[in-house]
Amino acid sequence: xxxxxxxxxxxxxxNGDLGKLAFQEPExxxxxxxxxxxxxVTNLTTDGASLDGAxxxxxxxxxxxxxxxxxxxANAFFVDGATGNVGVxxxxxNGKLNIVGSxxxxxILQNTTxxxxxxxxxxxxxxxxxxxxxxxxxxxxxxxxxxxxxYGGGWSAANTATSLQFYTAANNTTTTGTERMRIxxxxxxxxxxxxxxxxxxxxxxxxxxxxxxxxxxxxxxxxRLFFDNSTNIWTAYSTTGNFKIASGASLGSSSGTDRLVIxxxxxxxxxxxxxxxxxxxxxxxxxxTARNIIESTSSAGYSGYRLKNASGYWETQIxxxxxxxxxxxxMTERMRIDSSGNLLVGKTAADSYNTTNGVELQSSGLIxxxxxxxxxxxxxxxxxxxxxxxRKDGTTVGSIGVNSGALQISGGSSSGMxxxxxxxxxxxxxxxxDATIDLGSTGRRxxxxxxxxxxxxxxxxxxxxxxTETSNKLDDYEEGTFTFTLTGSTGAPSxxxxxxxxxxxxxxxxxxxxxxxxxxxxxxxxxLIATGLPFTSNSNSTNRGxxxxxxYGFSFSGNLYIDLVxxxxxxxxxxxxxxxxWAPIVVSATSNRYIQVTINYMTS
Numbered sequence: 001x002x003x004x005x006x007x008x009x010x011x012x013x014x015n016g017d018l019g020k021l022a023f024q025e026p027e028x029x030x031x032x033x034x035x036x037x038x039x040x041v042t043n044l045t046t047d048g049a050s051l052d053g054a055x056x057x058x059x060x061x062x063x064x065x066x067x068x069x070x071x072x073x074a075n076a077f078f079v080d081g082a083t084g085n086v087g088v089x090x091x092x093x094n095g096k097l098n099i100v101g102s103x104x105x106x107x108i109l110q111n112t113t114x115x116x117x118x119x120x121x122x123x124x125x126x127x128x129x130x131x132x133x134x135x136x137x138x139x140x141x142x143x144x145x146x147x148x149x150x151y152g153g154g155w156s157a158a159n160t161a162t163s164l165q166f167y168t169a170a171n172n173t174t175t176t177g178t179e180r181m182r183i184x185x186x187x188x189x190x191x192x193x194x195x196x197x198x199x200x201x202x203x204x205x206x207x208x209x210x211x212x213x214x215x216x217x218x219x220x221x222x223x224r225l226f227f228d229n230s231t232n233i234w235t236a237y238s239t240t241g242n243f244k245i246a247s248g249a250s251l252g253s254s255s256g257t258d259r260l261v262i263x264x265x266x267x268x269x270x271x272x273x274x275x276x277x278x279x280x281x282x283x284x285x286x287x288x289t290a291r292n293i294i295e296s297t298s299s300a301g302y303s304g305y306r307l308k309n310a311s312g313y314w315e316t317q318i319x320x321x322x323x324x325x326x327x328x329x330x331m332t333e334r335m336r337i338d339s340s341g342n343l344l345v346g347k348t349a350a351d352s353y354n355t356t357n358g359v360e361l362q363s364s365g366l367i368x369x370x371x372x373x374x375x376x377x378x379x380x381x382x383x384x385x386x387x388x389x390x391r392k393d394g395t396t397v398g399s400i401g402v403n404s405g406a407l408q409i410s411g412g413s414s415s416g417m418x419x420x421x422x423x424x425x426x427x428x429x430x431x432x433x434d435a436t437i438d439l440g441s442t443g444r445r446x447x448x449x450x451x452x453x454x455x456x457x458x459x460x461x462x463x464x465x466x467x468t469e470t471s472n473k474l475d476d477y478e479e480g481t482f483t484f485t486l487t488g489s490t491g492a493p494s495x496x497x498x499x500x501x502x503x504x505x506x507x508x509x510x511x512x513x514x515x516x517x518x519x520x521x522x523x524x525x526x527x528l529i530a531t532g533l534p535f536t537s538n539s540n541s542t543n544r545g546x547x548x549x550x551x552y553g554f555s556f557s558g559n560l561y562i563d564l565v566x567x568x569x570x571x572x573x574x575x576x577x578x579x580x581x582w583a584p585i586v587v588s589a590t591s592n593r594y595i596q597v598t599i600n601y602m603t604s
Contacts, residue, residue, distance in 0.1 A: 063081050063082045064081040065078065065079060065080055065081045065082075065091075066078070066079040066081065067079070067091070073089060074091075075087060075088075075089060075090055075091045076088070076089070078090065078091045078093065080092075080093055084096070085097075085098060086098070087099075087100070088100065088101070089101045109121035109122070109123065109140075116144075118141075118142070118143045119140075119141075119142050120139065120140060120141045120142070121139065121140050122136060122138070122139040122155055122157070122158060123136075123137045123138045123139070124136055124137060124158055125137055127159055132159060133157060133158050133159050134158050134159065135158065135159050135160075135161065136150070136152060136153055136154070136155050136158035136159065136160065136161070137151075137152070138150060138151050138152075139154065139155045139158075151164065152164050162185045163182055163183060163184050163185055164182065164183040165179055165181075165182045165194075166179070166180050166181040166182070167179050167180060168180050179194060180192070182194050182196065184196060187199065188200075188201065189201070190202075190203070191203070191204075192204050192208075212224070212225070212237075212238075221237055221238070221239045221254065222237050222238040222239070223237070224236065224237040224249075224254075225237070226249060226251055228251065232247055232248065233247075233248070233249045233250065233251060233256075234246065234247050234249065234256075235249040235256050241263070241264035242261055242262065242263045242264060243261070243262040244258050244260065244261050244262075244273070245258070245259055245260040245261075246258045246259060247259050258273045259271070261273050261274075261275060263275055267282065268282065269282045269284070270282070270284070271284040271285045272284040302317045302318060302319030303317070303318055303319075304316045304317035304318060312329065312330045313329075313330060314327065314328065314329050315327070315328045315329075315331070316328075324336050324337050324338040324339050325337045333348065334346070336348065338350065340362075340363055341363035342360060342361065342362045342363055343359075343360070343361040343362075344358060344359070344360055345358050345359040345360075346358030346359060347359075347360070350362055354370070355370075356370060357370050357371050357372060358370060358371075378400075380401075380402060384401070384402050384403045384404065385401050385402070386399040386400070386401040387399075387400050387401050387402060388400045388401075396412055397411070397412055397414075398410055398411045398412050398414070398416070399412070399430075403418065406418050406419055406420045406421075407419045408427060409427075410427055410430045411427075411428075412429070412430070413428075413429055414428070415427065415428050415437045416428065416430070418432055453475065454473045454474050454475030454476065454507075455473065455474040455475075456472050456473045456474075457472045457473075457474065458472050474506065474507050475507060476505060476506070476507055476508075477505065477506050477507075478503075478504070478505040479502075479503070479504050479505075480502075480503055480534065481500050481501065481502055481503070482500075482501045482502075482503060482512070482532060482533070482534040483498050483499075483500065483501070483532050484498065484499050484500070484501040484512075484514040484516075484530055484531075484532050484533075485497065485498045485530065485531045485532045486498070486499075486516050486519055486521065486528075486530050486593075486595065487521075487524055487529060487530070487531060488521070488524035488525045488526040488527065488528065488529065488587040488589075489525075489526035489527040489528075489529050489572075489584075489587075490525045490526030490527075491523065491524055491525035491526060492523070492524055493520065493521045493522055493523045493524040493589070494522050494523035495520060495522075495523075497516065497519040497520065497521060498532075499514050499515060499516050499517065499519075500514070501513065501514035501532075501534075502514070503534045503535075505534070505535060505603070508538075508602050508603045509600065509601075509602060509603075510533075510534065510535050510600070510601055510602070510603055511598070511599070511600050512533060512534065512597075512598070512599050513597065513598045513599075514530075514595075514596075514597055515594075515595070515596050515597075516530075516593065516594060516595040516596075516597075517594060518591070518592055518593070518594060519591075519593045519594070519595075520590070520591035520592075520593070521587055521588060521589050521590065521591075521593055522589050522590060522591065523589060524587045524589050525587060525589065526586075526587055527572065527573070527584035527585065527586060527587065528554065528572075528573040528584070528585040528586065528587050528588075529570055529571065529572050529573065530570070530571045530573070530595075530597070531569060531570045531571075532569055533564075533568075533569035533570070533571065533599075533601075534569075535569070535603045536567060536568060536569055536603060536604050537564040537565070537566060537567065537568060537569070537601050537602070537603065537604065538566065538567070538601075538602045538603060538604045539566045539567050539604060540566060540602075547561060547562045547597065547598060547599045547600065548596075548597070548598040549561070549562055549573065549595070549596070549597045549598075550594075550595065550596040550597075551573070551585070551594070551595055552593065552594035552595070553588055553590070553592055553593040553594060554573075554585055554586075554588050554593065555586070555588065556575040556585055557575065558575035558576040558583070559575060559576045560573065560574070560575055560585075561574055561575075561576065561582075562574070562597065562599055563582075564599075564601050567604060571597075571599060572584060573585040573595075
């Protein structure tokens with residue numbers, strides 16, 4: 001029996017207020033009724049002791065704590081009577097279980113205490129369905145060669161998590177926090193997103209992103225990204241201010257051949273680690289066929305590239321509708337090479353040079369320019385010579401050029417022409433010639449020649465043959481009609497008597513002819529004259545002129561001739577009597593008068 005301190009053994013009241021009891025060296029204590037404020041047990045050993053049945057402390061629900069002391073800890077085990085919280089090493093547990101102790105060994109779970117044995121432990125949460133295995137939060141596994149920690153699964157006796165979510169907060173007083181990372185049921189990892197669409201999705205606002213620090217073994221290089229497949233390993237990294245992508249790399253090493261370099265100035269090198277200082281993109285290869293390809297597989301789309309500055313941009317395009325290669329300035333087409341190989345500037349279709357302004361360089365060799373205004377300008381700098389050369393089957397057949405400011409068209413070994421400021425000069429074999437080139441030929445005549453000056457015949461010098469260069473000039477030729485009026489020198493007929501005359505003028509020499517048919521000179525007086533010659537005669541008072549004249553209805557007895565009044569357009573009809581003197585023909589003032597006349601004379 002337990003010995004009750006201060007009382008005889010076995011003298012423990014069974015009813016009423018027990019007060020405070022203290023037992024020393026108890027063997028057995030049986031309290032069947034009453035209220036006990038506290039029980040203190042000392043020198044208690046459990047060797048050979050047994051407990052049959054439940055032990056209930058504070059069953060009535062009073063706010064009374066339960067505490068077990070160790071040799072060095074007054075709260076080795078503590079139950080808060082008010083909250084039901086359990087404390088180990090603390091009398092103020094803040095949760096259902098609050099453990100206070102050395103930070104490196106607060107809670108240790110294990111399946112065995114045997115030394116040098118495989119050990120494992122799990123930390124679980126209850127499943128939604130009571131009959132299901134619990135949800136594994138974490139597990140440990142340790143054997144002779146490795147220590148493994150499992151999170152969310154990997155344990156056959158527990159259900160696995162469908163996602164792992166990681167939260168942080170900006171300070172130490174924030175509840176819930178913000179999700180920072182998630183691993184979904186499909187194995188995708190999301191940082192900054194709860195719905196990662198790939199194995200790793202990083203979503204960040206502002207300038208946040210993925211940061212690769214400096215390599216510890218090479219301070220000139222950054223950390224690397226490796227892309228591994230069955231045939232090659234690519235790596236991307238930064239070194240000495242440049243960004244590089246290399247192939248043929250080995251995981252965890254700095255090996256590999258640089259394929260693309262972006263230097264610190266933004267220049268891009270492909271196939272070279274040192275892009276040219278004047279190029280933004282420098283492509284280099286040892287292959288005999290070097291090319292860059294930009295491809296669109298859509299029949300409705302296009303592929304190309306754009307060159308842009310602050311003022312605008314140019315774009316090169318090739319599209320799926322087979323419109324050829326196009327160059328656009330701020331989306332306005334300026335030039336294209338169509339599917340037939342024609343180069344078109346300012347137009348979109350070939351064979352439109354009759355109506356649309358622009359230039360065509362057709363693959364057939366045709367060059368056409370259409371413009372409102374000057375369509376072509378050819379400019380030769382410095383020396384005289386050919387501006388344009390024309391060839392047939394590789395042989396020169398002519399040219400257009402300049403000599404001392406004069407345009408010249410040369411037919412090579414054939415004729416040509418030089419255009420000077422006041423005259424055209426014939427050419428042959430590329431040089432000017434004299435009295436060598438004909439104008440037209442038999443069966444190849446020119447039609448009409450319109451001149452405002454004259455024509456020189458024969459000589460080219462100041463004196464040659466019968467006269468000077470001026471004497472060989474035909475400065476005028478004219479044919480036409482005029483009105484010839486028959487009248488008297490002192491009085492005109494009652495009714496004007498006119499006829500149409502015809503003339504030919506060669507230089508100063510004039511030939512006229514007229515026929516006065518059945519004229520009525522009633523009312524006329526004086527000598528018979530005709531006025532209205534087409535050109536004024538010269539001032540030579542002896543100018544009689546060569547003529548032919550026939551009169552009908554007039555009285556005369558000698559030879560007829562015509563005398564021209566000097567510096568006038570009047571002809572006088574005269575006769576020579578007995579070849580000794582001249583006398584005028586007097587007007588016969590009556591009707592039925594006829595005159596046929598042809599006159600040759602010189603102008604003034």
